[in-house]
Amino acid sequence: MIKTDNPLRIAIAGLGFGESVHIPASLSNKNIELVGLWHPRPERLKEACDKHNLRAYENWEDLVNDSKIDGIIIATPPAPRYELALKAIKEGKHLLLEKPTCLSSEEVKELQRNALKRNLKIAVDYEYRAVPLFMQAKRIINDKKLDEPYFVKLDWLMSSRANLDRPWDWYSEEASGGGVLGALGTHAFDMIHWLIGPTHSLSAINSTSIKQRVCTKSKTTKEVTSEDVSISQLQIKSINDNLIPVQVNLSAVTKQSRGFSLEIYGSNGTLILSSDNQNDYVHGFGLWYSTKEEVLKNIQPDSDLSFSKIWTDGRIAPVARIQSWWAQSIKDGTPVIPGLAEGFASQLVCDKVKESNSTGMKLEIN
Numbered sequence: 025m026i027k028t029d030n031p032l033r034i035a036i037a038g039l040g041f042g043e044s045v046h047i048p049a050s051l052s053n054k055n056i057e058l059v060g061l062w063h064p065r066p067e068r069l070k071e072a073c074d075k076h077n078l079r080a081y082e083n084w085e086d087l088v089n090d091s092k093i094d095g096i097i098i099a100t101p102p103a104p105r106y107e108l109a110l111k112a113i114k115e116g117k118h119l120l121l122e123k124p125t126c127l128s129s130e131e132v133k134e135l136q137r138n139a140l141k142r143n144l145k146i147a148v149d150y151e152y153r154a155v156p157l158f159m160q161a162k163r164i165i166n167d168k169k170l171d172e173p174y175f176v177k178l179d180w181l182m183s184s185r186a187n188l189d190r191p192w193d194w195y196s197e198e199a200s201g202g203g204v205l206g207a208l209g210t211h212a213f214d215m216i217h218w219l220i221g222p223t224h225s226l227s228a229i230n231s232t233s234i235k236q237r238v239c240t241k242s243k244t245t246k247e248v249t250s251e252d253v254s255i256s257q258l259q260i261k262s263i264n265d266n267l268i269p270v271q272v273n274l275s276a277v278t279k280q281s282r283g284f285s286l287e288i289y290g291s292n293g294t295l296i297l298s299s300d301n302q303n304d305y306v307h308g309f310g311l312w313y314s315t316k317e318e319v320l321k322n323i324q325p326d327s328d329l330s331f332s333k334i335w336t337d338g339r340i341a342p343v344a345r346i347q348s349w350w351a352q353s354i355k356d357g358t359p360v361i362p363g364l365a366e367g368f369a370s371q372l373v374c375d376k377v378k379e380s381n382s383t384g385m386k387l388e389i390n
Contacts, residue, residue, distance in 0.1 A: 031057040032118075032351045034095045035079075035087055037108060039063045039072050041122065042099035045337070047076060049344035050097070052333065055351035062087050062096075084108060088115040095119060095145075095354065097347075101194050102201025106131040113138045113146070120147040120350050123214075124206040125367035127199075129375050136364040145360040147350035148367040150214045154345035156325035157311045158215070161288075161297055163326070164313060165219055170290030172262050173220060176270040180208050181281035182302050185234065185252050192237035196248040203250030204276045205230070205374045212272055213373040214366055215286070220268060221261045222369060227386040228256040228377040233277045252276045256377050284309075292316060306331075306338030 034056055036042045042061075050058045060079030063069040073080040081087040087096065088111055095118035098108055106126040109119055113135060125148050126132045139146045152158050164170065184207075185195070195202035213223065230251035239246045258270040275281070285298040293315040301308025312320040331341040346362075353360035376387045 031055050032094045032354055033057050033059050033092055034097060035060040035062060035081060035090075035093055036097045036099060037062040037084075037087070038099035038101075038122070039068055040099070040101075042097065043072055045339050045343050046097050046099055046347075048335065048337075049340050049347055052340075052344055053347055053351065055348060055355070059093060060087070084111065088112045088117055093117065095350070098122060099149075102127060102206055103194065103199075105201075106135070109135055109146075110138065113142065113144055116142055116144065118145045118350070118354050120149060120347065121367070122149050123210040123367065123370070124201055124374065125210075125364070125371055127201050129368055129372040132364060132368040132371050136368060139364060145350065145354045146364045147346065147353070147360045148362050148364065149343060149346050150211060150218075150362040150366060150370075151305060151339070151342040151346050152211055152215055153218055153362055154342035154349075155305055155309065156329040156331065157297060157309050157323075159329045160311055160323060160325040161286075161295055162219055163329075164295060164323075165288070169293055169313075169315065170288060170295060171292035172264060172266065173268050173288050173290045175289045176216065176220060176260070176268060177273075177285075177287045178212055178216065178271070179273045179282070179285045180212055181273065181275045181278040181283065182208070183277070183279050183281055184302070185276035186279045188234060188237075190237065192239040192246045192248065196237055196246070196250055198249040198251070204252050204254050204274045205377060206250075207276065208274045209254060209256075209272075209374050209377065210370050212274060214362065214370040216258070216260060216270060216272070217366070217369055218362075219288070220270070221263060223373050223376075223389045224259045224261045224267055225386060225388045226256055226258045226373065226376055226380060228254065228380040230254045230378065230381040251381075254377060254381075256380075258373075294320065296320065304338040305342055306334065 050056045062081040097120045099122045194200040231253045254274040256272040259267040283300040288295040296312040299309040311323045313323045314320045334341045
């Protein structure tokens with residue numbers, strides 16, 4: 025049992041996003057005490073631990089068996105995440121997982137089954153739920169100011185993989201969790217579920233535009249097996265059990281693209297969230313809203329939704345908020361949202377998108 029007056033003692037696994045975002049976020053959080061780090065490469069681990077004055081866990085077993093550690097943030101690449109998380113859960117650790125949560129919805133379900141048996145809080149870092157303008161959009165929708173949506177369109181057109189000279193890595197391999205669905209789709213489908221409702225059915229087309237890349241380790245040209253473009257047509261179940269058409273266009277290879285745009289058209293108004301900043305979750309986003317025949321007006325978040333602190337890197341503030349929700353749920357014994365239920369729902373849609381692309385069929389979500 026974790027004493028409610030003590031901060032949650034945690035470690036972070038993974039030193040990409042983990043070091044650049046999760047470390048500064050956790051160091052700012054009064055409910056969290058960052059104790060140590062884990063990484064599979066000893067030299068990289070030592071460098072980071074020396075820099076941040078943290079304990080180095082060289083073996084995963086040493087970390088998950090440390091009784092002084094309450095929780096672990098797993099920010100590794102997707103492929104090892106399931107096995108690492110399952111071992112940690114079996115040793116009684118609360119977790120905050122990066123997304124995609126696992127490589128398949130069946131793996132998410134297995135984590136959920138084991139976590140429920142042990143009454144553990146497993147959060148998933150769907151950090152757009154913690155961005156003030158997204159929270160403001162949710163508030164507008166909850167207040168029924170749009171009435172029921174007629175149509176939803178999400179374009180997320182990025183250029184992160186458009187460079188032909190970008191080397192082959194795990195992102196290039198579908199079996200390792202690479203591709204635009206894992207990078208953007210998991211967030212996109214979670215946003216839609218959170219803002220509107222669950223997916224009822226879908227049909228999809230995926231493609232790989234850049235089919236080969238050079239692997240710097242082997243000095244060879246390797247095939248790219250992950251998708252860099254995904255187009256999905258969804259039917260979302262509304263609160264009134266009506267089916268709402270949703271178009272989701274995802275790309276990682278669109279040069280000079282417009283970035284992110286979410287458009288929600290309702291019988292009583294229009295809501296648009298957009299940003300052409302391809303490197304930040306906060307800086308550059310705008311929210312526009314109109315009722316009936318009025319022109320779109322720029323909307324600012326309510327004061328209670330604003331961040332108390334922001335960083336030059338706008339990703340840190342929403343991640344810190346997700347960390348706070350996770351820590352508070354552990355202390356209070358309340359359900360953690362977003363958690364594995366939300367992770368499962370999003371991953372199931374990703375799985376079905378791939379299946380629809382392979383079969384050419386429209387699929388229902390059971």
